[in-house]
Amino acid sequence: MIPPRAKKNVTMRGGMPFARFKLIAAAFAVFAAAEAHAYIDPGAGAAIITAVLGAIGAIGYTARAWADKIKQFFARGKTNATPGENSGETAGAGEAETPGENKEP
Amino acid sequence: MRGAVVVADPGSFRDPANRVYRAGNRILRGLNSQAAENFLRLQNAAFFRRNLEAGKIIPTSEVSAEADEAARVILAEGWSAVLEHSPLPFVSYPYEWTFAMLQDAALLQLQLQREAAADGWSSRDATPCNIQWRGAAPVFIDAPSFAPEDGGHWHGYRQFAAMFLCPLLIGAHLQIDFRPLLRARLDGIPADEAAKFFRGFSLFKRGVLQHIVFPATVSRAAEKRRPPASAAAKQSPSLRAGLLHNLTATVSALRMPEQKTQWTNYKHSYSEEDFRAKKDFINRVAIARKPDMVWDLGANTGEFAKICAPHAKTVIAADSDSGAVERLYLSEKNKPRNILPLVINLADLSPGQGWRGRERGAFETRGKPDLILLLALLHHLRFGANIPAAMLLDWLRERKCDAVVEFVDRGDEMAQRLLAGRKERFEDYTRANFEAEAARRFAVREILPLKNGMRRLYWLAAVN
Numbered sequence: 001m002i003p004p005r006a007k008k009n010v011t012m013r014g015g016m017p018f019a020r021f022k023l024i025a026a027a028f029a030v031f032a033a034a035e036a037h038a039y040i041d042p043g044a045g046a047a048i049i050t051a052v053l054g055a056i057g058a059i060g061y062t063a064r065a066w067a068d069k070i071k072q073f074f075a076r077g078k079t080n081a082t083p084g085e086n087s088g089e090t091a092g093a094g095e096a097e098t099p100g101e102n103k104e105p
Numbered sequence: 106m107r108g109a110v111v112v113a114d115p116g117s118f119r120d121p122a123n124r125v126y127r128a129g130n131r132i133l134r135g136l137n138s139q140a141a142e143n144f145l146r147l148q149n150a151a152f153f154r155r156n157l158e159a160g161k162i163i164p165t166s167e168v169s170a171e172a173d174e175a176a177r178v179i180l181a182e183g184w185s186a187v188l189e190h191s192p193l194p195f196v197s198y199p200y201e202w203t204f205a206m207l208q209d210a211a212l213l214q215l216q217l218q219r220e221a222a223a224d225g226w227s228s229r230d231a232t233p234c235n236i237q238w239r240g241a242a243p244v245f246i247d248a249p250s251f252a253p254e255d256g257g258h259w260h261g262y263r264q265f266a267a268m269f270l271c272p273l274l275i276g277a278h279l280q281i282d283f284r285p286l287l288r289a290r291l292d293g294i295p296a297d298e299a300a301k302f303f304r305g306f307s308l309f310k311r312g313v314l315q316h317i318v319f320p321a322t323v324s325r326a327a328e329k330r331r332p333p334a335s336a337a338a339k340q341s342p343s344l345r346a347g348l349l350h351n352l353t354a355t356v357s358a359l360r361m362p363e364q365k366t367q368w369t370n371y372k373h374s375y376s377e378e379d380f381r382a383k384k385d386f387i388n389r390v391a392i393a394r395k396p397d398m399v400w401d402l403g404a405n406t407g408e409f410a411k412i413c414a415p416h417a418k419t420v421i422a423a424d425s426d427s428g429a430v431e432r433l434y435l436s437e438k439n440k441p442r443n444i445l446p447l448v449i450n451l452a453d454l455s456p457g458q459g460w461r462g463r464e465r466g467a468f469e470t471r472g473k474p475d476l477i478l479l480l481a482l483l484h485h486l487r488f489g490a491n492i493p494a495a496m497l498l499d500w501l502r503e504r505k506c507d508a509v510v511e512f513v514d515r516g517d518e519m520a521q522r523l524l525a526g527r528k529e530r531f532e533d534y535t536r537a538n539f540e541a542e543a544a545r546r547f548a549v550r551e552i553l554p555l556k557n558g559m560r561r562l563y564w565l566a567a568v569n
Binding site: 039042046051052053054055058059060 | 352
């Protein structure tokens with residue numbers, strides 16, 4: 001029922017590029033004429049509503065992608081710092097994420 | 106196919122670009138020239154093909170008018186092309202779904218919109234009526250809903266919020282039953298109306314400020330200025346993707362606290378031996394009838410619906426207890442079975458609604474059952490909703506099919522529980538009366554006494 005959040009993917013699903021935080025500025029400069037093909041009433045103020053909610057979603061997504069990157073960075077650092085120990089902690093928690101690292105000389 | 110009787114679907118008229126028609130069991134759709142052109146391109150879109158193959162979009166293909174009279178009739182109505190969809194076993198509406206069903210339908214709509222956006226497409230609307238069920242699996246049925254992305258914001262957002270998100274937020278955060286609200290408002294619960302439900306701390310629950318309070322405030326302010334410039338505004342792909350991410354995260358996080366209703370953990374009052382005999386009886390009837398469609402009314406968590414499922418094409422497992430139906434849905438949702446769980450109260454069946462009372466079909470008009478199970482429900486309808494057995498048997502006879510009805514004697518402990526506190530004694534509710542009324546309307550095929558005669562199963566066969 002609930003799709004798991006993609007932890008390592010730093011682009012939106014479907015490959016849409018995420019221009020980090022600069023899009024937040026773009027959120028408020030989006031109003032220009034375009035062809036509308038909707039037959040339903042999008043409602044008054046729909047462009048503003050969807051732009052602000054879109055920006056919030058984009059910030060949330062970007063922040064999580066960064067947080068995951070930082071987590072990965074430290075996880076990798078931990079493994080590299082103790083190459084000989086081959087800690088069970090790393091193998092247990094990050095087995096799928098770092099499959100090849102313990103094989104490095 | 107000569108002499109095809111083609112009938113326009115009374116619920117399909119809102120989108121001027123296309124219209125659904127029925128020709129016997131076939132489901133056809135007329136498209137205007139723009140929609141026909143779109144569909145030609147849509148067939149090659151990766152997201153469309155992928156989801157078609159995965160069964161998330163109903164099989165849809167263009168019909169050649171040359172050898173198809175029904176298609177010619179539709180073209181003569183002024184449409185430019187005709188599509189054919191695989192027929193659905195049964196059409197249902199969101200006011201008959203459980204919380205998890207509405208949530209899963211919402212997630213399918215969002216997933217398709219997200220994948221469509223990646224290929225340069227967008228859905229022009231977002232209504233749960235475009236999502237139906239095959240068994241307990243949601244399927245998107247309106248391929249022409251997709252059009253090439255026009256660079257604007259997602260026009261379906263407001264409809265998505267009113268039809269999916271606001272009902273889910275009201276259900277998850279306030280434990281208010283969203284079904285009567287959706288049944289009363291065919292266009293859903295708009296943000297300004299939904300905002301009236303939230304007070305105090307509930308305003309700060311997930312998604313409420315963003316998707317209810319904020320849109321309601323902006324809409325109110327924007328309505329004061331004429332004309333609203335919002336309908337034709339460009340928006341960056343990042344913002345559109347951000348909105349979909351926001352919606353997906355919000356919808357995914359919502360949970361309806363487990364409903365511990367009287368029936369979710371109901372333990373039947375039978376001995377093991379009697380219960381096995383009851384199951385065998387139902388199994389025997391199902392095998393004998395080989396029904397296309399079974400309606401199990403008062404299905405609880407679907408024990409007997411599951412017995413019928415292998416012998417039927419479709420089983421509608423309906424109960425007025427949403428907690429029991431939710432439990433059935435969650436147990437069925439990942440199984441490739443043919444049981445559709447619905448929240449239905451036999452004493453208050455979904456009526457025909459909308460334009461001319463026909464835009465949304467009444468429950469009985471949406472399918473023809475071949476077998477109806479009415480197990481341990483009669484006494485509830487008599488003592489709880491004051492519906493006399495004769496009236497119920499009239500309704501059953503109008504369905505023109507066999508039925509298995511369980512009569513619970515008033516001496517049974519469950520009947521006694523319902524009668525306790527009632528001054529009305531329902532003197533007409535006797536086995537002799539029931540049998541006489543049943544025999545007037547049906548051929549009584551077989552009777553199985555259970556619980557030392559306190560309960561009896563009747564196989565009532567339809568007579569012409």
